[in-house]
Amino acid sequence: MSLNTHHVTQEEHNERLDKVLTALNEDASRAQVQAWVKDQFVTVNGANQKSNYKCQEGDVLSWDIPEPEPMEVLPEDIPVNVVYEDEDVIVVNKPKGMVVHPSAGHSGGTLVNALLHHCQDLSGINGVMRPGIVHRIDKDTSGLIMVAKNDKAHTSLAEQLSNKTVERKYVALVQGVIHHEYGTIDAPIGRDPKDRQKQGVVEGGKNAVTHFKVLDRFEEHTLVECVLETGRTHQIRVHMNYIEHPIIGDPKYGPRRTLDLNGQALHAKELGFEHPSTGEWLHFDSELPEELKQVLEHLSL
Numbered sequence: 001m002s003l004n005t006h007h008v009t010q011e012e013h014n015e016r017l018d019k020v021l022t023a024l025n026e027d028a029s030r031a032q033v034q035a036w037v038k039d040q041f042v043t044v045n046g047a048n049q050k051s052n053y054k055c056q057e058g059d060v061l062s063w064d065i066p067e068p069e070p071m072e073v074l075p076e077d078i079p080v081n082v083v084y085e086d087e088d089v090i091v092v093n094k095p096k097g098m099v100v101h102p103s104a105g106h107s108g109g110t111l112v113n114a115l116l117h118h119c120q121d122l123s124g125i126n127g128v129m130r131p132g133i134v135h136r137i138d139k140d141t142s143g144l145i146m147v148a149k150n151d152k153a154h155t156s157l158a159e160q161l162s163n164k165t166v167e168r169k170y171v172a173l174v175q176g177v178i179h180h181e182y183g184t185i186d187a188p189i190g191r192d193p194k195d196r197q198k199q200g201v202v203e204g205g206k207n208a209v210t211h212f213k214v215l216d217r218f219e220e221h222t223l224v225e226c227v228l229e230t231g232r233t234h235q236i237r238v239h240m241n242y243i244e245h246p247i248i249g250d251p252k253y254g255p256r257r258t259l260d261l262n263g264q265a266l267h268a269k270e271l272g273f274e275h276p277s278t279g280e281w282l283h284f285d286s287e288l289p290e291e292l293k294q295v296l297e298h299l300s301l
Contacts (some may be wrong), residue, residue, distance in 0.1 A: 008059040017044065018051035021063065022196050030197065041065055073102050073131070075117035078109065082118070083284055088153040088276050089146060090115065090132075093286050096142040096263050101130040115147060122147065123154035134158055135166075135231060140251070142289050143170070143268025148276075156276035161231065167272030170226045170236055171215070171288060173265035173295065174245040175255045178214055178222040185210045185239040189232040198252055199234045201242045208232045210239045218299040221248065221259075225269075236266060248295075265292055 004024075012020050021033045021042065028036075034051045036042050042063045044053060055061070084091040092111065099106040102113065112131060115122060122132030125148075132147040134157045148154035160166045190205030192198040209229035216223040222245065226236045234253070240246055241253040248254060249261035259265075272283040288296075 003062065003064045006061045008055045008057055008061065010057050012055055013057040014054050016051065017042070017049055017053040017055055017061070020055050021061065024061075026191065026196070036063060036065060073112060073116065074108070075120070076108060076113035077117050078114035080111070080114040080118055083144065083286065084282070085119070088149055089157070089282075090119065090149060091144060091146050091271065091282075091284055094137060094142060094145050094268075096140050096289060096291075099139045100136045100145065101133050111145070111147075119149065121149050123149060123151045125151050125154045125158075135161055137268050138234065138237075138264075138266075140249075140263035141170075141266045141268060144271040144284055144286050145268065146271060146273060153276040157273060160273055164229055165274070167270065167283070168228045168231075168268065169270035170228070171267050171269045172224050172226055172236060172240065173248045173259075173292065174222050174224060174240050175248060175258075176220065176222065176245045177217055178224065178245055180214075182213045183211070183243070185212070185243060187239060187242055189235060189238055199232070199238050201238060206230075206232055208235050208239065210236055212240075216296070221299060223296065237264070259295055261295060262291065265295070267292060 006024055008020065018030055018033045018037060022028060022030045025033065037051045040048045042061065044059050044061055081093040082090060083093050094111055099110045102108065102110050112133065115132060124131060126133055132149065134146060134148050134154060137143060137145055146157060148157055186209045187201040188205030189199050189208040190202040192200035193202065207230060211227040211229065212224045214222055215225055228235060237247055237250050237253045246254045248258050248265040250264040254264065267288055270285050272281065275282055
C-alpha cells in the first residue's frame, strides 16, 4: 500500500469527492474511485465519507489503495482472423467489440487471450498483461493490428512506430459534409480537464497529427481516409470531433443523433511496415466491415 494525501484547493471547493479523486488518479476510473470510497480506503479529515461528499477548501484527503492482485492471462479458444503470420509477426484483422489486451475491466475475451491460444509465443517486453502488443486500436474500432512474437521483433516494430515509418490508414464515416478534398489536423491531445474519461485537444497536450482525404460524400455525411502521423489515444476520434465532423456512432465524441450502427464507424483498413528480420516491406489491406458497407450502400441510394 502507499498512502497519498491531498489538500483540497479553492478550484476544487464544492466538487464531489469521487470527481476530485478521479482527477488525482489518472489511471483510475470514476467507478474504481467510488469503490475505494465505499470500501473505506479514503478519508476526509480522518473520517470516511460518501462519494457524493462535497469537498471543502482545505479538506485533507487521504487514500491508501491496496496493490491490485496480479492477473493471470489465460489462453482462450476465441476465433481470430489472422491475415499474416511467420515466426516473428502476426497481423490480425480485429473485429469491432474486442478489447486488445486484458485490463482491470476486461480480464478475458481479449485479442491477447485469443492469440495465446493460437500461437503461445508472444514477446514479453510489455509484460504479462500485454504480451506481443506493440500498438492498440480501440475496442469498437475494427481492423488491422500487428503483434510481435518475440522481443527482437517487438523492438523493431516499436522503433518503426516511434520513427513514424509504419503506414496506418483508417477509413471513417463522419457527420457532415467536408467540402475540401484533403486536410491535416495538427492539434495536441491530452486528457480532457472537464471529463477525465475523455481525451481532447488541450494546451500542453502531446503532439498529434492526422492527415485525411475525402473518399465519398453523401447528403449529410462524408467518408474519409485518415493517415496517422502520431498515435495518441483516441486520436482520429478526437481530431475529427475537433473539426466538427465527429465519427458516426462514436459513444464518447460522436453526435447524439446518428445512423443505426452498432458502435463507431472507424476501421483500420491498411497497415504497412518493414519486416523485423528480412527488412522486406509488408503491406496489408482489409475489407470494410459488412455493417459499414451496408450503411454506405444505404447512404448511396
